[in-house]
Amino acid sequence: MAEERFQVTRSKVNDFALKLANVNGTGSSSANNLLMRAIFRMGVPVSGKNLFPSNIQGLPTWYEIRVNKYGHVSRAREYDLMVAMNGQTYARDVAEVTSGGFTMYDSSWPLDRDLIREDVTYLGVPLAEMCNDEFKGPRERILMKNIACAGALVAMLGIDMEVIAQLLTEQFAGKEKLRESNQRALRLGHDYATSHFDYPLPCRIESMDATRGSILIDGNTAAALGCVYAGATVAAWYPITPSTSLMDAFAKYCAKFRRDPETGRNNYLVLQAEDELAAIGMVLGASWAGARAFTSTSGPGISLMQELLGMGYYAEIPAVIFDVQRVGPSTGMPTRVQQADILTCAYASHGDTKHVLLFPAHPAECFEMAPHAFDLAERFQTPVFVLSDLDIGMNDWVSPALEWDDSYVPDRGRVLDAGELRELEVFHRYEPADAESVAARTLPGVSELGAYFTRGSGHTIEGAYTEYPEEYQAVLDRLSRKHTAVAEHIPAPIVDDRAQAPLGIVTLGSCELAVLEAIELLGKREIAADYMRVRGFPFGAAVRAFLDAHDTIIVVEQNRDGQLRTLLTLETPVSKEKLRSVLAYGGYPLSAEDVVDGVTKIVEA
Amino acid sequence: MPSIVKPVVTHPGLDRNALGLTIRDYEGGMSTLCAGCGHDSVTAAITHALWESDTPPHMIAKLSGIGCSAKTAAYFARGAHGFNGCHGRMPPIATGASAANRDLLCIGISGDGDSLSIGLGHLAHLVRRNVRMVYVIENNGVYGLTKGQFSASADVGSTTKRGEANHLQPIDPIFLGLSVGATFLARGFSGDKRQLVPIFRAAMAHRGLSVIDVISPCVTFNDHEGSTKSYLFTRQHDVQMTVTDFVPPAEEISATIPTEGVVSIPMHDGATLRFRSVPDGYDPTDRLAVMEHLMSARGRGEIVTGLLYIDEQSSDLHELGNTTEAPLTQVPYEKLCPGSAALAGVGFR
Ligand SMILES: Cc1ncc(C[n+]2csc(CCOP(=O)(O)OP(=O)(O)O)c2C)c(N)n1
Ligand code: SF4
Ligand SMILES: [Mg+2]
Numbered sequence: 001m002a003e004e005r006f007q008v009t010r011s012k013v014n015d016f017a018l019k020l021a022n023v024n025g026t027g028s029s030s031a032n033n034l035l036m037r038a039i040f041r042m043g044v045p046v047s048g049k050n051l052f053p054s055n056i057q058g059l060p061t062w063y064e065i066r067v068n069k070y071g072h073v074s075r076a077r078e079y080d081l082m083v084a085m086n087g088q089t090y091a092r093d094v095a096e097v098t099s100g101g102f103t104m105y106d107s108s109w110p111l112d113r114d115l116i117r118e119d120v121t122y123l124g125v126p127l128a129e130m131c132n133d134e135f136k137g138p139r140e141r142i143l144m145k146n147i148a149c150a151g152a153l154v155a156m157l158g159i160d161m162e163v164i165a166q167l168l169t170e171q172f173a174g175k176e177k178l179r180e181s182n183q184r185a186l187r188l189g190h191d192y193a194t195s196h197f198d199y200p201l202p203c204r205i206e207s208m209d210a211t212r213g214s215i216l217i218d219g220n221t222a223a224a225l226g227c228v229y230a231g232a233t234v235a236a237w238y239p240i241t242p243s244t245s246l247m248d249a250f251a252k253y254c255a256k257f258r259r260d261p262e263t264g265r266n267n268y269l270v271l272q273a274e275d276e277l278a279a280i281g282m283v284l285g286a287s288w289a290g291a292r293a294f295t296s297t298s299g300p301g302i303s304l305m306q307e308l309l310g311m312g313y314y315a316e317i318p319a320v321i322f323d324v325q326r327v328g329p330s331t332g333m334p335t336r337v338q339q340a341d342i343l344t345c346a347y348a349s350h351g352d353t354k355h356v357l358l359f360p361a362h363p364a365e366c367f368e369m370a371p372h373a374f375d376l377a378e379r380f381q382t383p384v385f386v387l388s389d390l391d392i393g394m395n396d397w398v399s400p401a402l403e404w405d406d407s408y409v410p411d412r413g414r415v416l417d418a419g420e421l422r423e424l425e426v427f428h429r430y431e432p433a434d435a436e437s438v439a440a441r442t443l444p445g446v447s448e449l450g451a452y453f454t455r456g457s458g459h460t461i462e463g464a465y466t467e468y469p470e471e472y473q474a475v476l477d478r479l480s481r482k483h484t485a486v487a488e489h490i491p492a493p494i495v496d497d498r499a500q501a502p503l504g505i506v507t508l509g510s511c512e513l514a515v516l517e518a519i520e521l522l523g524k525r526e527i528a529a530d531y532m533r534v535r536g537f538p539f540g541a542a543v544r545a546f547l548d549a550h551d552t553i554i555v556v557e558q559n560r561d562g563q564l565r566t567l568l569t570l571e572t573p574v575s576k577e578k579l580r581s582v583l584a585y586g587g588y589p590l591s592a593e594d595v596v597d598g599v600t601k602i603v604e605a
Numbered sequence: 606m607p608s609i610v611k612p613v614v615t616h617p618g619l620d621r622n623a624l625g626l627t628i629r630d631y632e633g634g635m636s637t638l639c640a641g642c643g644h645d646s647v648t649a650a651i652t653h654a655l656w657e658s659d660t661p662p663h664m665i666a667k668l669s670g671i672g673c674s675a676k677t678a679a680y681f682a683r684g685a686h687g688f689n690g691c692h693g694r695m696p697p698i699a700t701g702a703s704a705a706n707r708d709l710l711c712i713g714i715s716g717d718g719d720s721l722s723i724g725l726g727h728l729a730h731l732v733r734r735n736v737r738m739v740y741v742i743e744n745n746g747v748y749g750l751t752k753g754q755f756s757a758s759a760d761v762g763s764t765t766k767r768g769e770a771n772h773l774q775p776i777d778p779i780f781l782g783l784s785v786g787a788t789f790l791a792r793g794f795s796g797d798k799r800q801l802v803p804i805f806r807a808a809m810a811h812r813g814l815s816v817i818d819v820i821s822p823c824v825t826f827n828d829h830e831g832s833t834k835s836y837l838f839t840r841q842h843d844v845q846m847t848v849t850d851f852v853p854p855a856e857e858i859s860a861t862i863p864t865e866g867v868v869s870i871p872m873h874d875g876a877t878l879r880f881r882s883v884p885d886g887y888d889p890t891d892r893l894a895v896m897e898h899l900m901s902a903r904g905r906g907e908i909v910t911g912l913l914y915i916d917e918q919s920s921d922l923h924e925l926g927n928t929t930e931a932p933l934t935q936v937p938y939e940k941l942c943p944g945s946a947a948l949a950g951v952g953f954r
Binding site for chain 2: 037040159170202215216217225228230231232233234236253257258260263264265266267268269270271273274275277278279280281282283284285286287288289291293307308312393396399402403404405406408409410414442443444445446447448450451452454455456457
């Protein structure tokens, strides 16, 4: 019977998706990583998305792997192979298998008859039974069950056993016993599969050469490295998913690169604050004193930082804030993804405030945008937000190897030293402003001639307290001009208008892969669309030109209210009627199908 | 209301410190507080201590939150940078400034509302981190700037001008400090500059955070009969637990005649703290003993003043962080950037 089904299924070599359903806290992640890395090593474009619960042990967790020889590795909505190892979610999981697909399960226990689908092939592997016979101790048995399962998958997916052996050797260097038990568990699963099933499956891997020169890296690690390379010396934070690994990585790389070899002393200081109010306060204090300082957080932290963010804006103090977005409002779903902090960051704090935002789409951009964020923050003396998200930040992505230009010189902005101050007749904090409406600042500890009183209360261009309308407005109006001037320093949008279509699709951040794939799929349905991915705010001329050049614009983003669309209508002259929305905000990374469905509905309406 | 610039008139006869500066050089803008406000006297004591300490004005950083008290950061050391932050948020801002430039003499000016109500959490954590700075609480038992509501330091039974009594227990920053590991705790009275100046001098020389709670009456909202933070009440109940002299490193300690019962504590920079008078059995380095003394004094209804507790042995923020000796702001970029070659080992290949 299985034989028959194999023939009706089209070949899915290097073009399929599989999902592993597990219980968290049972060590499934190392098996997941092993598979992902092996596919990457075989040169095939791949993505791995970890859908994990906000919990330490016992709740459902999934790992989705999508393999696509064309590089379309945004999230798949249906799976050719389901590895159903979690009884709690079994029914839901099996329902997500494509017709003609496969389900692998642990046949140590009988399958619930009611859950058997006629159009799906079941591959039973007695994982628990085999591991109980082979390994001692409950913990090892559970861990090795995951590895044995990976072994069966290696066989069924045609993954090269030598690649796997090499990965184990690397992973367990110096831990021979562990390597050996892992290898043994892999073999168990592998040999069972090869002796019981027709292998490999139609969905399988064949070596390619598409990942040469690439690396696997997550966005938080890349962003942290970007901060190290940017020369950040003070970092302050309060732990919150999904941003925690950013600061962990920063501390790790600083320990490696920032310890003075001669003195053994640290050229950095990481402050774990008591809350996010303190974290942003520390960043402002450090930046005010002349350090490059940053914080990393997520939505709830941004909410807490509001008051001081306004102070940073009004008193013109640099700050870099990484917001690794998760699902809101409130605590929301801490381990799920959204892009729903766009508006709250753009206008963070009471009063007339407007901030600078950068929107990285993948880990390499997290790395590049980090120094850019510091440059902008110091040049324009203002807080700058880097709006990453959980999908970018915490999942491993196939990324071009990170590159650094050794000729980079940090843009520290206009800061007067003691000599320059002596040349001046008098120093005033907020005048004279340059062509970009920025006035020079001074740092404490340099010269009495540069002393001034930084305040969030009403101030004159000299920096003195005021309650007179004209004096207050002079400063506030310059801040508005300054914000406008930032636009031309924001990375230009990524535009593909080769279709020269009247329809333009606009998106941002981690939507990129899904949208690009969707545009291809839409093309096959005779729906042509141009593409623009905005990379920051305030919006520059190129963004306005794209909006101008298209009759209909569909904004694709991951939030309920169309926040990017709102920002575009508020901050560009585009007419509101031209802008439509395709939204996905359930918390899973965006799929091309979500976009195709949404766009089709609008176009065909 | 524009800010008022104070005319600088230097009298030729004024004393000069080691930098050749007079007390005028450590003054700031004209105070806009109510005439007789205790905060202005605290400003005067800080100004004096800074002048005595020979600190170059540009090496001072003045930080404050919001309140009448917070404004006073503008009224001294015009040659220093100031940071008038948000209500209750000065501790983290000061922590950041000190993290970035450890050579700055950070002076934090706060109020009882700023420190003990809205900013209590930050203060506790500032203490735990032992950030090297001087932290002054100008304590008047009310929110002066918002017109006289009770703050968290108001005593039980103390009344407002209209006669309403406070029923909530006060938060005492000295007890708080003792319980979360403070390394320098003192209480003063704005009306006693002679006591305050040496305390501020010692605070500036301290290895770590020094918290100085200064009873500083609000003449407009909390100086009436029934208030326990009035000038009169404070004078009547002030008990000087300790009397201290600050002896700078350069001065010979032997020159001052040793007295019976004097405790001398060497400070990390070579200065000496001399406890000229302490009660029997009072050891200012013994946390538990200090706590007991203060507890029983509280039972007697005394307002205990003086330098109450000191620990010169504990590491400060930078020592704990093993940060480099030079301020982080002065580490050249070349030392901070690992360079392109280091990326070879980054990511999974
Ligand atoms: C977030 C916030 N809430 C409320 C206020 C209003 N406010 C200004 S000063 C102050 C109280 C100040 O009291 P305290 O710190 O004791 O200083 P004092 O004026 O008594 O010297 C309050 C509540 C504010 N500035 N910010
Ligand atoms: S209201 Fe009170 S605290 Fe404020 S300035 Fe007047 S006397 Fe001082
Ligand atoms: Mg007060």
